[in-house]
Amino acid sequence: MILTSLTITVVVAFVAAVIGTKPKWLRWTIFSALLAYLSWVLWSLYGRWDYAESYRLFSLGGVKFSLNFAITKLGWFFAFFTTLINFVISIFSIRKNLAERDELGICALWILLAGANMAIFLAADWITLFIAWEVMTWTSYFIITPGWKNSFRAANYYFLLSMLGAYAMLVAIWWLWAIPSVHTFNIAQSISGLANYWSVSPTSVVIIAILFLLGFFSKSSVFPFHPWPSEAHAEAPDDFSPYLSGIMIKYGLYGVVLFVVPLFLAIVRSGGAHTINGVPVISYVLAWFGAITAVIGTILAIMENDMKRLAAWSTVANIGYAATAIFILTPLGLTGGIFHIVNHAVFKSMIFVALAAVKFRTHERQMHRLGGLATKMPITFLTFLLGIIAAAGIPPMNGYASKWLIYQALLAAKFPFLTTMIFIASTGAFMYLFRALHSIFLGQLPERLSGVREVPFIMQIPMYLGMLAMILMGVFPGYILKPIGGIVAALGLEPVKVTTTKMFSVLSVVDSLAVYNMFALSFAAAFVLYLIGKARRKVAPLDTYTAGQNPADFGVTTEMLHFAYKFYAPFSKMFKNIRLNYKVYYDDIAKNTQVFSEWFSGIFKFSTMGATIWFVGAIVIIIIAGWLG
Amino acid sequence: MIVVKFIIFSALSVAVGLLFMGIGRKYTARIHRRYGPPFWQSYIDVIKLFSKKSISHNWVMDFGIMMGLAGILGTIAFVPIAGHTVVDSMQGNIIIILYFMTIGYLGMAMGVSASGNPNATIGIARALTMMLGYEIPFVIVVVSLIFVNKSSLLADFVASQSGGILHWNIVRYPLAYIVGQISLQAMLGEKPFDAMVAPSEIASGPMVELSGKMMGLGFVQHAAQIFLETALIVDLFLGGASTIWVFVLKQFVVFLIALSFNAVFPRFRFEDVVKWFWRWPFAISIIQLLLVIL
Numbered sequence: 069m070i071l072t073s074l075t076i077t078v079v080v081a082f083v084a085a086v087i088g089t090k091p092k093w094l095r096w097t098i099f100s101a102l103l104a105y106l107s108w109v110l111w112s113l114y115g116r117w118d119y120a121e122s123y124r125l126f127s128l129g130g131v132k133f134s135l136n137f138a139i140t141k142l143g144w145f146f147a148f149f150t151t152l153i154n155f156v157i158s159i160f161s162i163r164k165n166l167a168e169r170d171e172l173g174i175c176a177l178w179i180l181l182a183g184a185n186m187a188i189f190l191a192a193d194w195i196t197l198f199i200a201w202e203v204m205t206w207t208s209y210f211i212i213t214p215g216w217k218n219s220f221r222a223a224n225y226y227f228l229l230s231m232l233g234a235y236a237m238l239v240a241i242w243w244l245w246a247i248p249s250v251h252t253f254n255i256a257q258s259i260s261g262l263a264n265y266w267s268v269s270p271t272s273v274v275i276i277a278i279l280f281l282l283g284f285f286s287k288s289s290v291f292p293f294h295p296w297p298s299e300a301h302a303e304a305p306d307d308f309s310p311y312l313s314g315i316m317i318k319y320g321l322y323g324v325v326l327f328v329v330p331l332f333l334a335i336v337r338s339g340g341a342h343t344i345n346g347v348p349v350i351s352y353v354l355a356w357f358g359a360i361t362a363v364i365g366t367i368l369a370i371m372e373n374d375m376k377r378l379a380a381w382s383t384v385a386n387i388g389y390a391a392t393a394i395f396i397l398t399p400l401g402l403t404g405g406i407f408h409i410v411n412h413a414v415f416k417s418m419i420f421v422a423l424a425a426v427k428f429r430t431h432e433r434q435m436h437r438l439g440g441l442a443t444k445m446p447i448t449f450l451t452f453l454l455g456i457i458a459a460a461g462i463p464p465m466n467g468y469a470s471k472w473l474i475y476q477a478l479l480a481a482k483f484p485f486l487t488t489m490i491f492i493a494s495t496g497a498f499m500y501l502f503r504a505l506h507s508i509f510l511g512q513l514p515e516r517l518s519g520v521r522e523v524p525f526i527m528q529i530p531m532y533l534g535m536l537a538m539i540l541m542g543v544f545p546g547y548i549l550k551p552i553g554g555i556v557a558a559l560g561l562e563p564v565k566v567t568t569t570k571m572f573s574v575l576s577v578v579d580s581l582a583v584y585n586m587f588a589l590s591f592a593a594a595f596v597l598y599l600i601g602k603a604r605r606k607v608a609p610l611d612t613y614t615a616g617q618n619p620a621d622f623g624v625t626t627e628m629l630h631f632a633y634k635f636y637a638p639f640s641k642m643f644k645n646i647r648l649n650y651k652v653y654y655d656d657i658a659k660n661t662q663v664f665s666e667w668f669s670g671i672f673k674f675s676t677m678g679a680t681i682w683f684v685g686a687i688v689i690i691i692i693a694g695w696l697g
Numbered sequence: 698m699i700v701v702k703f704i705i706f707s708a709l710s711v712a713v714g715l716l717f718m719g720i721g722r723k724y725t726a727r728i729h730r731r732y733g734p735p736f737w738q739s740y741i742d743v744i745k746l747f748s749k750k751s752i753s754h755n756w757v758m759d760f761g762i763m764m765g766l767a768g769i770l771g772t773i774a775f776v777p778i779a780g781h782t783v784v785d786s787m788q789g790n791i792i793i794i795l796y797f798m799t800i801g802y803l804g805m806a807m808g809v810s811a812s813g814n815p816n817a818t819i820g821i822a823r824a825l826t827m828m829l830g831y832e833i834p835f836v837i838v839v840v841s842l843i844f845v846n847k848s849s850l851l852a853d854f855v856a857s858q859s860g861g862i863l864h865w866n867i868v869r870y871p872l873a874y875i876v877g878q879i880s881l882q883a884m885l886g887e888k889p890f891d892a893m894v895a896p897s898e899i900a901s902g903p904m905v906e907l908s909g910k911m912m913g914l915g916f917v918q919h920a921a922q923i924f925l926e927t928a929l930i931v932d933l934f935l936g937g938a939s940t941i942w943v944f945v946l947k948q949f950v951v952f953l954i955a956l957s958f959n960a961v962f963p964r965f966r967f968e969d970v971v972k973w974f975w976r977w978p979f980a981i982s983i984i985q986l987l988l989v990i991l
Binding site for chain 1: 748774832843913967
């Protein structure tokens with residue numbers, strides 16, 4: 069059933085490509101329909117935890133290659149929610165791509181990517197996972213850069229870091245095969261085998277884990293790989309950014325929960341590792357990597373003026389929260405981390421959808437050139453508002469539930485400094501989120517944007533669905549937390565106690581429905597107070613307090629009165645001597661590599677003499693090696 | 698039942714907050730050797746404001762101002778006040794309180810910046826920057842108290858301080874109290890941390906575009922905010938109280954300390970506030986945290 073749906077996906081991708089350039093709506097509707105079908109397939113597979121598929125490919129030098137798929141609780145959870153969210157985003161794409169030129173390739177590749185996405189989560193062995201991983205990497209690379217200049221540069225960061233990670237993973241996979249006591253590609257068996265290998269050689273286990281983590285961290289942009297989202301997420305096609313930022317960045321954390329967490333847990337159970345408060349030292353260090361990612365992402369987001377880059381930095385920060393919680397390895401931490409991954413997928417894709425809607429109408433990305441759009445695009449504004457409330461972790465939207473669990477996990481495991489780091493990042497989140505809200509939707513409407521209208525209804529559908537999801541996931545977190553409890557139980561831990569609306573931790577209890585009721589009640593009270601008193605009078609936007617001067621006398625326009633450029637200038641100045649965006653270092657590496665390769669290729673290009681010397685030199689070395697060997 | 702309790706607590710908090718504001722004005726005036734308005738002036742102001750005409754720029758402004766008040770009133774429902782809480786099941790979950798409070802801040806910020814006056818937005822930008830300054834030491838203090846009590850419920854904090862003044866956290870953890878009181882000063886926006894209102898620089902910042910009823914709602918919100926934030930300090934450090942009178946008295950003392958500093962200090966630049974908070978209160982809070990966990 070899994071291979072059938074993957075085959076259907078490939079066929080549909082082919083069909084979408086050969087339809088031709090004319091019926092654009094048809095191509096994207098097929099895409100939506102396919103995603104609806106895939107979601108339905110996954111839904112029908114729920115609960116069949118012994119379901120597996122295996123297909124022999126070929127054997128080479130005694131190594132049997134085969135495609136294996138299995139439904140695990142973890143894999144199903146991720147596969148289902150990512151496909152469903154992708155379906156919601158694709159409704160937006162139907163209308164958005166009517167006016168696009170390069171959409172043919174994007175659509176066909178995105179369909180392949182949706183298949184690869186499913187295969188990554190349902191793969192039962194490393195070879196299948198790696199094939200799907202590679203398909204995911206190159207399809208997304210070409211979607212990010214469909215021949216545009218800026219996005220080509222941006223996508224190269226993404227592609228090179230992904231390549232680095234993928235090769236590290238490949239080395240680790242072969243290493244696993246090479247260890248005699250492991251000698252398998254099966255994921256579950258390799259974990260238990262490697263955990264047993266700990267007593268033989270802890271160093272090689274740690275190195276294998278680090279090689280895998282290089283792959284996972286570069287994919288999830290954990291420190292020090294944090295610069296690429298701000299390039300790639302920002303330059304990608306507007307309707308692909310939600311997918312990129314909401315879903316694709318989570319593959320790394322999925323890999324962590326799939327492989328690294330069970331490995332560490334098994335090692336802790338065998339009792340051979342040094343621990344801090346019950347957490348292995350390496351895992352504690354990795355949790356700090358997450359916390360550093362959260363803080364750096366936040367500070368860089370505060371300094372950003374480009375709205376898509378700001379949202380991308382915010383994604384980096386959120387990955388940091390989730391990574392920190394997951395590496396705590398307690399049931400609370402894992403539950404909070406995985407829940408935050410899902411919540412972030414929902415609210416960040418909605419934030420990016422709202423930004424795509426803004427860009428669809430205004431063709432602007434610099435925030436200071438926007439403003440006052442709330443009255444022109446009310447649905448987009450509400451989506452963005454609910455999105456940032458969720459992202460800031462304010463009840464009763466969905467972000468608060470997972471943030472609460474993350475705090476409980478860190479406090480219960482007695483890590484005060486990690487808690488503080490997460491809190492710093494979380495308070496900083498108010499700064500950049502409000503800045504985006506203000507600069508885009510509040511303040512003065514520039515005159516050249518006075519003709520802007522709300523986006524067409526088809527593009528509003530995903531926004532309605534997203535808003536509903538954000539509220540419901542916040543008020544009834546239990547519906548999502550129960551399957552997560554299954555994942556935690558499958559890891560051999562005691563799941564966190566939850567009911568539909570209540571979450572229990574060691575330190576306290578929270579009742580989401582009570583929080584929501586109180587929210588509604590206090591709003592009603594404020595509304596009653598608002599109704600008291602004389603009716604208000606509406607005035608024009610420019611009719612504000614200007615100390616008695618008439619703005620028209622000075623030629624003041626709405627754009628001049630919109631305070632948005634260099635919003636946090638004094639704050640940014642505080643950090644001007646600290647280099648947080650490692651892009652500079654990566655650029656340096658790129659430049660040096662280029663200089664070196666140009667020198668190297670110059671030898672062949674311009675001088676036959678040089679080439680001859682190299683050739684003769686190489687022959688001599690081979691001959692000498694032959695003698696000695 | 699919960700609705701009745703909520704209305705009682707909201708009315709109480711607004712009434713007490715307005716009373717504090719009135720007495721505070723008189724108190725500050727006496728320090729400045731002025732005569733000052735009568736202590737019921739704030740009530741008169743609110744009634745007057747609600748009876749005046751007001752202006753609004755768009756629906757987001759109305760919505761934001763309402764959300765601002767709603768956020769603060771909703772948060773008060775979670776705070777244990779003299780042994781009573783509106784939402785009993787939550788028992789004053791401190792993390793929920795800290796996050797619920799931000800609904801109020803966000804609402805007010807959204808409402809005033811929707812007015813389109815740059816002064817208001819500059820005020821908000823300053824307030825948010827300073828928030829990053831004072832929240833960090835405050836949170837470290839809260840975290841250390843959570844560590845001591847092995848609970849993140851305010852009700853448990855209060856229970857652990859019962860039995861006389863020597864059990865209060867102000868005596869047991871004086872450094873934490875100092876940080877809490879300084880953070881309160883910034884939370885209330887009193888001098889030297891009042892760069893976000895700064896009447897002489899940015900025309901009272903967030904309040905610049907509010908008039909009549911809108912200003913009245915803002916006034917009520919500020920009163921409720923005074924009540925909420927002093928109540929947090931009382932619950933965290935002064936052992937709560939068994940009767941409402943004692944509780945309000947303790948709140949008043951906390952508020953007077955903040956006002957006394959307010960009356961004599963000039964204004965800090967807001968980035969200096971952040972730097973100052975990241976230097977001194979942060980260091981004190983870290984020392985307190987190390988004392989607790991070691």
